[in-house]
Amino acid sequence: MPIKQSYTDVLIIGAGPSGFMAATWLARCGIPFRIIDKRSNEIFAGQADGLQSRTLEIFKSFSEASFDFATLDQGWKVANHITEMCFWSPDANGKLVRNSRVPDSAPGISRFTECVIHQGNVEKWFEESIDNFSSGTVKVERPILPISIKVNENEADPQGYAVDVLVTKLDSESAKPEQVGKVANGLFRAFDGDQEKFYHDLESGKNEDDFEMIHAKYVIGSDGAHSWVRRQLGIDMEGEHTDYVWGVLDMTPITNFPDIRSRCAIHSKDSGSVMVIPRENDLVRFYIQLKEVERDPETKNDKSQFNGNVEDKAAKSKGRVDRSKITPESILKQAQEIFKPYTMEMTDLRWYTGYQIGQRVSPSFSAHNRVFISGDACHTHSPKAGQGMNVSMQDTYNLGFKLALVCKGLAKQDILSTYESERLKVARDLIAYDHKLSRLFSGKPMIPNSDVMDGVDLDEFHRTYREGSHFASGTISDYENSILVSKDNGLPVDADGRTMSKIATNIPIGRRLYSDPIIAQADGKPIHLGDRLASDGRFRVLLFAGDVKNNHQNMELLHKFQDSLDSQKNFLKKYTPVNAFADSVIEVLTIHACDRHDVELYDFPDFTHPLDFKRRCDYWKLYTGVGSTYHEGDIDIYETYGIDKQKGAILVIRPDSHVAQVNEFSVDGLNKVNAYFDQFMIPQLDNVLPKKEADVNDIDRFVKPRLAI
Template sequence: MSNSELSVEHVDVLVVGGGPVGLITALQLARNLPRSTHKVKIIEKYAKSSQDEYGRAITLYPRSSEMLDQLGLADTLAQQCFACRQTANYDQHGNEAEGRGWAFMENMKDSKWDFALVLRQKYQEDIFRKALAKEGVQLDAPYALTDIKILDQVAVSGYKIVATIEHRATKIKSLIKCRYLIGADGGKSFVRRAMNIPFDGSSSEDKWVRIDGVIETDLPKPRTYCAIESPTHGNVLWAALDHGATRIGFAFTAERQKAYAEFNEEAAVKEAIASVKPFSLKFNQVDWWTIYVVGQRIARSFFTNDCVFLAGDACHTHSSGAAQGMNTGMHDAVNLGWKLSLVLQGLAKPNLLHTYEAERLPNVQKLINYDKDISRLMTMQLPENWTGDPNADPNEILGTVMAEAATFSSGLGIFYEPDTYLNIQQSEIVSEVQAGQRAPDVVLQKPATFEGTRLQTETPNTAQFYIVLFAGDVAITKNALASFTESMATHSSLHDSNLPVQRLSIFAGPGGPSAYETLGGMPFGRVFYDENHSAHQRYGIDIEKGAVLLLRPDGWIGTVVGLDGNAAGKLERYFGKFLNAVASSKRGEKL
C-alpha cells in the first residue's frame, strides 16, 4: 500500500514513548492546550501488559517530587510510595560505617518533599496514564514508529512532520502529520536514529544486576536506602521498595560471570545472596530481575529541524548508580512541556524552544560526569582521571563524591545559567536567590482565614508565569509599593488578557482582617502573609525594601527586580523577548 492510500491523522504533537517522560510531557500539553483547537497523541511500541512489568526506575528525589506536586500528581504517588528518609552503610564485615554511601539522602532539606519517594515505575506509569486519560488522551499501544519525514518547504509550526506508524499486532500502517514530534522512546530511540543524531559516549565492560522481590533478612536496617561494601560484588545497593518489596543491586564482575553458562533468575538470586554477606537473604518472591552493561551516552542534539525533540533516555543514558535516570527525564519533560504549550498557543515565539537544549544539555553533562566516577567507584575501581592515592578505598571516595553531588542529586541545587533571555540577573539586586535557580518553597498564610499554605502550592505549573511581589513591611515600603503600582498601570502590555501571567503579593508580618486595609488600596493579585518573615528571609529580601520576583512556570526564577517605578518596564522587557502578546504591543520599540 502506498502512502497516498494510508489513513492520515493530523495532530499538533506526537509523543513517541509511553514511559514516565513521555506521559508527563503529554500530560502537560493535554492540560494546557484547548481540546477544541489542539490535539496531542502518544504512542507506545509495547502492549500495556509489557509496560506493567515490575522493575526499572524506582526513586524520585525532592525536586522531582516538587515538580510533580506542581502538576498535581505527587500526593497520589505518596499514597503508594515508600518514603525513605533513613540510610545505612555497612562495611564488608557488617559493621555500620556512618557518612558513606547514600548518607546525603538524610540531609535533603528545604523542601516539603524531604525524602526519596520510592515507587516502582509500574505504579508511577499507572498514575500518569490515568491522569492523562482525564485530559482526554489515551496511550495508544502497541504502535511502532517506522518512518519520519521532515517537509522542509513547510514553515516552522506548520505540519512539517509526516510520521508512519504501524500497529504491531495487525501490521496496519497509518500516517501522522504533526507540527512537533517528541522522542521519549528510550536508550535505543528510533527517533534519534531516524534523525541521524549521534549518541556520543561509550559502554564499559562492567555489568550490573538488579533484582526485586519480597525477602527475609537479618540486615539490621532493612527498610532503608542501604549500601553494603562487598569485596566480591562492589558497592551493593539495598533499597526498600513500595508494597513491602526490596531491590538488591550489585556488580557482576567478569570473574563471577565465569561460573554461569547461562545467567537466569536462579543465578540472579544466588548472586544476590552472595552479594549481601555477611548478612542473610532469602527471597520469598521474585518480582523482576535484569542484567545490563554500564555506560554513559549523550545525544549531540536534543532539538533538531525546529520540530523534533529528544527527552529522557532517548538523549542521555547512564548507570543507575546515583538513581538519576527517571529524575533527569522528569526535568526534561517539565522544562519542555510549558515552553511547547506556549508556542503552540501562539503566546510565545518559536525561538523559545531552543532554550530547552540550552538549559538541559549542561545539566545532563554534569550528570554524565558524576555518573562516570560513581559507577566506577561502585564497581570498586577508582575514577579514570584519579590523581590521588592509588591505594585509596573506593568506598571512601564514593562517599565523598556522592556528598559533593548531593544538591545536584536531590535536584534542589540544579540551576540554569543566567542569560539574556529567560534567566536574567539584575545586577542591582542582592538576594539569597538568583535568576536560573529553583524558587525555594516557603510557608505562607492565606488572608482572612490565616490558613497555612506553601508558595509552590499557590504556583502550580499551568504554563503560566507568576509575578510575585514581596511587599516587605507595608508601613515602610508604602511609597515604593505606590511607585510600583503606578508603573504597572502605565504598561498596557502587562495587562493583556492573553498574557500567561498571574500575580501574587506576599506581605511581611501577621495578616490583618482586610488585605485592602493593610495595603491602603487594592492589592497586587492574590494576597498571602509571611507572618514571621521566614519567606522574606529565605529569599534574602529586606523587609524594608521588598522586591519583585518573576517565577517561571516550572518553578525556577526568571528574574528579580527592585520594588520601584522601574520594575514594570523591566518585566515588560523580560516578557517581550519571547512572548508574542508583549512583543506585538511594543512593536517598533527596541526591547
C-alpha cells in the first residue's frame, strides 16, 4: 500500500504556546491547517507560568463579547495578579533585609498587569478556542513525529504545496517523556541531547501505512529549544551556556518569610539567590540558585552538549550537568540556606526542574519564505524576566495573520519576510536584556559599607529590573519601516527611539496601539478601542474626524469619503472579494470628537452605519472619543493619542493592532491609505464569491471566521 498523501495550507509542528497561538490565528481566519505534536495527550504541570501585559491584551483580542464560550481571557480572570516586587539583600552586617518595594509592572502601560498561571491552563484555553473557531474540525494530532522535510525552492506560486513533510505515528510508550523520580518534573527537557532518542529509536520494521506525507504550502516549526525543524533547515543557535544552574519548585511553602505572597528577588550573602513568584491558589514558584551540581565525567566532550554553535564550555572539562542529582530535597536545602534567618519548609510539591542559564538566538527565523521557526526554536534564555512563553506566543501572533492573508490570496507573499525582520530584533533585544539581568541575579551581592568592592551592585540590579519592566511587558515591541509599517524618513524619533507623527503625537508608529475608551454613538456604551480591534485577520482604518459639530468642513470631508469608499479603485472595494461582507478585509471605524448628544447617527455618511445584504444596520462603526459616560466618568481619546480635535487624523492599524501608518484627516490622507495597501494587497475584483441569500440563517456569523467572507 502506498504511503498516505494529504494536503493542507499550513502545517504546525509543535503544540506548545507558540504553536497554539499560530493555530488560533489560522482557525479564527478560516485557513485549512494541521497541528501535530510528538507528546502524548498529557498536559504537563509546571513549565512557564507568567503572562505579561501584552500577552493578556492579545488573549483579550481573541475573546469578543458575542462569544458564549470561555476563551483566552480566562487567563486574566483566574490567574494570580502580581502587584509588587520586593528586593531583599544583605545589610552591612550580612543579615537578609528588605531594601525596596516597586510596582511589579510599569504603571500606565496597559490596562493589564503581569499575572501567573501554569502553562497547562493556557494550552487548555487555546484548545477550546481552536475547537470553537474551527467548528470542531481541528484537533491537535498526537503523538505524531516528523521524519523528513523537503522544500521545493522552485515553486513560485504562493498557493503551491511547496513543502513535503513525512510523519509517523508514535506508539504511546515512545511518546512518553523520560521521567526522573515520582514527582512531576521538567528535567527530561531541560538539558541538551534528550530529544534525539525520538529520531534514532524508531522501529526499522515499520510498514508504509505507518507513515504519511503531508504536502503543505507553509510550515511553522514551534517545536521547542531542541527544534527538529530548525536542525533540518541547517539554522544554528548562537550563544553559550553559563556555569549557573538553578532549581525550580512549585509547592506550598510553610514559612515565616513576610513577603511570600509578593514577587521577590533575594540575594543572600554567601548562599546564592532566589526569585519568589506567588501563583494561583496557595502555590508559590521558587527559582533557586544551586551552589554545586555534580557533573557526569563520562560525558566530557560528549557531542550532545552541542546545539548548533552553542556549547556548555564547562562540559568539556567537567562533563555535562548530572540532572539525576537535582532533587526537590536538594533544591529545598539550598533555598533554606538562602532564606536564613527565615524558615522554609515544603508541602504539596507539584513540580520541579533544574536548568542551566544560557542565552541563544538563531540568526534566521525562516527559509525560502515557506518554513518558519518560532518561540524556543529560535531563542532561549533564562526564566528570570518572565519572557519565554510570552515572546514565543508573540512570535506567532506576528506571523499568523500574515500567513492567513497570503493563504487567502489577499496579500502578496512578500509580507512573510517581515516576520523575521520584526521578530529577530525583538529576540536579540530579549537576549541582551536577559544576559544582563540573569548575571546580576546570579552574582554574589556587594555588601554595603564593605571594603570588598567586587560583586553585584544591587542598585544596578534594581535599576536594570525597573528599566526593563517596559520591555518585559511586551508593549513596546517596535517594528521598523517595511511594506507593513510606514515610517517616513521625515518623521521625528524621540529620546526613547519611538517614531512619532505630529498628527498624533502620542502614538508611536510601529508599536501596538494603546487602548483607551470610546463611546458608541448609537447607545452611549463605553468600550475600549482595543476591544473593537479584535484579532480576526482584518486591517482597520480609524478616521478620527475631530469636532464635526463646530467644524462643518470635517463633516463635509466625511461625506466626501463616501464617494471614495464606494469606488472600486479605493482600498475598501478593491481588496475585498465581490459579494463578501464590505468590511471583511478592511474595516473603517469613525471616531469623532464632539458630545454624542450634539449630533445624530444619520448626520453621518452611510459608511459609518452601513447596511448588509439583509439590510441589517451595523451600528458599531461610529463612536465619539470625547465625552461623559453615565457610569465610568469622562473620556478623551484625542488627548490620550495627541490628536488635534479640529484637525483629526487617519490611522491604519494592522490585524495584530500595531500602528502601520498615521495620516492627516484629508482626501490626501485617504489617498495615502490607498498607497499603503497598494504595496502588498492583491486586487480582488475578479474574485467573485457566491451571492448571499437574504433568507440564510447566519446567526453564528459572529463566531465564524470573518476574513474575506
